[in-house]
Amino acid sequence: MEKILEVRNLSKVFGKGCPNCFIKTGPDLDTNICPDCGSVVAIHDLSLDLYKGEILGIMGESGSGKSTVVKNLFFDQEPTSGRATFFDDDKQYDLFGLNAAQKRHLRNHRFGMVYQNPHLGLNFGISSGGNIAERLLMNDLRNYSEIRERARELLERTEVLTNRMDELPGNFSGGMQQRVQIAKALAINPPLLFLDEVTTGLDLSVQAKILDLILEIQQEMNTAMIVVTHDLGVVRLLAGRTIVMKYGRIIESGLTDQILEDPQHAYTQRLVASAL
């Protein structure tokens, strides 16, 4: 089994920060706001490993810091401290030590991200097909008909009607937009994919379709994924291992069925017991 991502002691503080930020916040103190300086501790001392083809779930309530984790790894935000190493065949990258061009390279060529809000992942000013073409162009596919063919293939794969590929994403329903976003993220066959609350707010039948699609992709392309969600059902169906976060800390981690059926931490027990 090959490791693809290693995160060590990742912390992210919003605000000016002070020496007491980490001491005076956390699940035991029931807050992520530092009482001395008012900074928000979104993540503290988070470490995780991800292997090729593995789906890791990050579960927690709003404000637990789970989305911040993937935003840091995808370079949408800068961490306060910590290390992350991406292993790409024979190369390895110290993610937080890269310059802007290197970060852009990884985002465009090796990583995929699907946001909860399609406006963050799609360009609403160009067609759905164009959104995918944009990503293909960054990967040196230049021939117009080849690009169009590949875009069509991807949209078919994600079950977007291809006779609508020239329409703007704004014309589509939320579920369709999400599928265009997934097609775009997958366009370059990234070995590492981040999914941030991808099914939140979609109706149940669309949710099921998207989850099914994600699983198929993982099995066919051996894509490693980090799936951020507050939905226990999503981790149950997708993730082999799950991390539970609260106030920026990992409070529990393990095999997903064990986390859901035999949770050890009081908070996880309450979370699981509250699920419908």
Next chain:
Amino acid sequence: MTAEPILSVEGFSKQFELHEQGKIIPSSSNVNFDVYAGKLTALIGPTGAGKSSVLKGIFRTYLPSSGRIIYHAVNGHTLDLVQADDYQILDLRRQEIGFVTQFLHALPRQATEDVVAQPLFQRGVNRDQARQKARELLEQLNIPERLWSVPPATFSGGEKQRVNLARGLIAKPRLLLLDEPTASLDPATTDRVVEMIQAMKIEGTAMLAIFHHPDLVERLADNVVTLTPPLALDNKEVA
């Protein structure tokens, strides 16, 4: 018995610590038994004796509280499933250890044949081949062909149970854990399942099963382990 066991459970205990209620609930206590290749070990005992907890503890759905679960893997290595890391367990689940639970958990809207073929998909078997194998099993288990392409959500309890069983059998695990695999089946279908379990025993699968019906224990078990809440008692061999 002279053969080496595939699985040895030694002093296994499980208790649940419920933080909200401030309680510790004992489930299984000091359970000891062995499971052998080509043999079926039956766990019997009243409801609440901790039979399912033992199966879930072996599969890591529950974290064991104490004891050792020694597993002899196909590569000759021996490991304690209580101490093994998450990746070792996931790998064993994919390659060697199967679990047929009482309830069917499947992706919504997934066709029944795909639900059954999942373990083969996970091993990277070609999708068409995996589905073909799934259809063969569904046929053996008397699931009508018109249901194969339908998701199992609307199936009867007995049909769901057979889908679950087919999914557990399809990858031919080396060690198979069965939690009341025939609880809601009619006698004819139960006979089918008994035949399939016997065939797997002949092929060398080691099995650990919970049965409530004494008749099934009689027909299938090579060893019987009786659990009593909260302490494990009897461990005798069936003639």
